[in-house]
Amino acid sequence: MMSDTPVQTPSLVRELALLAVLATLWGASYTFIRVGVETIPPITFIAARTLIAGGLLLAIIRLRGLALPRDPAMWKRFFIQACINSVVPFTLIAWAELTVNAGLATILNSTTPIFAFLLTVLITRHEAVTTRKVFGVAAGVVGISLIIGLEAFNGIGKELVAQLAIVAATISYAAAAIFGKGFKNLDPMMPAAGSMLCGAVILIPVSLVVDRPWTLAPSAHSLLALLGLAVFSTALAFVIYFRLINTLGTVGTTSQAYLRVPIGVGIGVLFLGESLSSTAWIGLICVIAGVAAMTLPARRKAAIVA
Template sequence: MRITNRAWAELALLSLIWGASFLTIALALRATGPFTAVFWRACLGAGALWAAALAMRLGVPRDLRFWGACAVMGLLNNVVPFTLMAWGQTSIESGLTAILNATTAVFGVLTAAAFLRDERLTAPRAAGVALGLAGVAAIVGPEALGAFDIRSLGQLAVLGGALSYALASVWGRARLGGRPPVVAAAGMTSAATLMMAPLMLLVEGPPRLDLGAAAWGAILYYALIGTALAYLLYYRILAMAGAANLMLVTLMIPPTAIVLGRVVLDERLAPSAYLGFALIALGLIAIDGRAAAALRRARRPAPRAAPPTRGRPDRP
C-alpha cells in the first residue's frame, strides 16, 4: 500500500507522541512507583477511550467472549509490558528503553510464525530477526553474562515487555479482529485497570494524589495522549497506510526518545546502544522487505525496445 503525505505526517506525529512517552514515564517514576504509574496509564486511558467510543455511538459490548479476549489482551498488551518497561526504566535510560522496545517487531515475526499458519518465517525475515538479536546482544554486552546487575535486569525486563507486545498482536488478530478498534482498545485497557488495581495496592499501597504538577502532567500525558490518543491515531494510520508502513514508526520512535532524554534528563547512551539500534533498524528493514525488492527491481535489466516496423507507420 502506498503511503501518502498525510499518512507520513500522522506517522511522524505518532512517533513523536510515543517517543515523548518514554520521557514522561521517566518523570512520573520520580514521584511514584511503577505499578501506580501503570495503573494511572490504564485507568485514565480506558476512560478516554470509552468516551471516544461513546462519542462514535459504538456502545459497550455485552458479549462475555469479548471481555474474556479483552482480559487476555489487557494482560499481554498492557499489564505485562507496561509494568516490565516501567520497572526496567527505573534502572536504564529512557532512550535505551525505546531502542529495546523496537525489538517488538522482531519478536512479532517469531511469534506470528509460531502461532499463525499464514505467517511463514522466510529467509529475509529470518535474516532480519538475526540482525535484531545481534543488536540486542550489542546493547546488553558480553559483560552482562559475567556480572548480572540491576541494569541487566532492567534491560531484560524491557525485552520481556517487547515479547509480550508481540504475543498480544497475535492474540488480538485471532480474537479481536472483528471488533471496532476503539472498542477493543477501551476493553483491553479496562481489563488492565482491573488487574493493575490489586497489584498496585498489594505492592505499593493506595495511590498518592499529592504528586505535584510535573508528575501529574507526565501521567496525564502518557495516559491520555501517549495511550488513548496514540491508539486512535495508530488505527487510523493502519487503515490509511497498512501494517507494513505502520511498522516504520518502530524506527522513528527511538531518535525522539534519545533526543528528549538527552535534552531534558541529561541522559548519555553508550556507543554500544547506537550500534545496537543500527543493527535492529537493519533487521526491521530486512523484515519489511521493500528495500530488498526495490534493489532487485533496480538491478533488473530494462526490456529491449521492439525493432522498428518497415513500411508506412499506422496513423494516429
C-alpha cells in the same frame, strides 16, 4: 478485512504528518515513564495510565455513537489481551526505567517485530522464512547484545535484570500482536478500550494493596508525565493509529517504528541529558536494520512482457 493498500486521499501530506506525530507520541512515552516513576511507584503509575486512557477511549467510542460488546467471551479475550499487551509489559517497562534510561528502553522495545516473527515461526508457523527475515532476526539479536553490553559477563546486576525485563516486555508485546489478530472483525478501538479498562481493573486493586497510593506524594513533574503518557502517548496515539490504518494502510502505518527509535532516543538525550555508550549506538543501528528487514514489504517482481 483491512488491506495494506493505502486509501487515496487528497491530503497525503496531512496523513504523513500524522504518522510523524504518532511516532513522536510513542517515542516520547519512554521519557514520560522515566519521569513519572521518579515519585510514583510503577504499579500505581501504570494503573492510572490504563484507567485514564481506557476512560478516554470509552468516551470517544460513545461520541462515535458506538458501544463496547457485551459478549462475556469477548471480554475474556479483552482480559487476556490486557494482560499481555498492557498489564505485564507496561509494568515491566515502568519498573525497568527506575534504572534504565529512556533511550535504551526505546531501542530494546523496538524489537517487537523480530520477536513476533520468532513466535509465529515457533508456534503458529504461518510466516514464511526468508533470507531477509533471518537477517533481521540476526541483526536484532546482535543489536540487543551490543546494547546490553559486557555487563552480562559481570554477574547478574540490577541494570542487566532491568534490561532483560524490557526484553521480556517486548516478547509480551509480540505475543499480544499475534493474539490481537483475533479482533479483526471488531472496530479496532473496541479491543483497545476494552483491554485498557480490563488492565485498570487488574492493576488498581494491586496498587491499593502494594503501594497504598493515598500515602504517596507524587511530584508535579511525575503527575504531568502521567497525564502526558495516558492522554497523548496512549489514548490520542491509539486514535491516530486507527485513522492511519484506514488511510495509509497497515504497512504504511507500521513504518512509524523506524521513526520512533531515533525520536525516543533523541528525546531522552535532549530533555533528560541521557547518553548512550558507543556499543549502544552501534546496537541502535543493528536494531533499526533488523526491524526494517522484518517489516518492510517485499518488492513485487516486475511483470514479464511478451
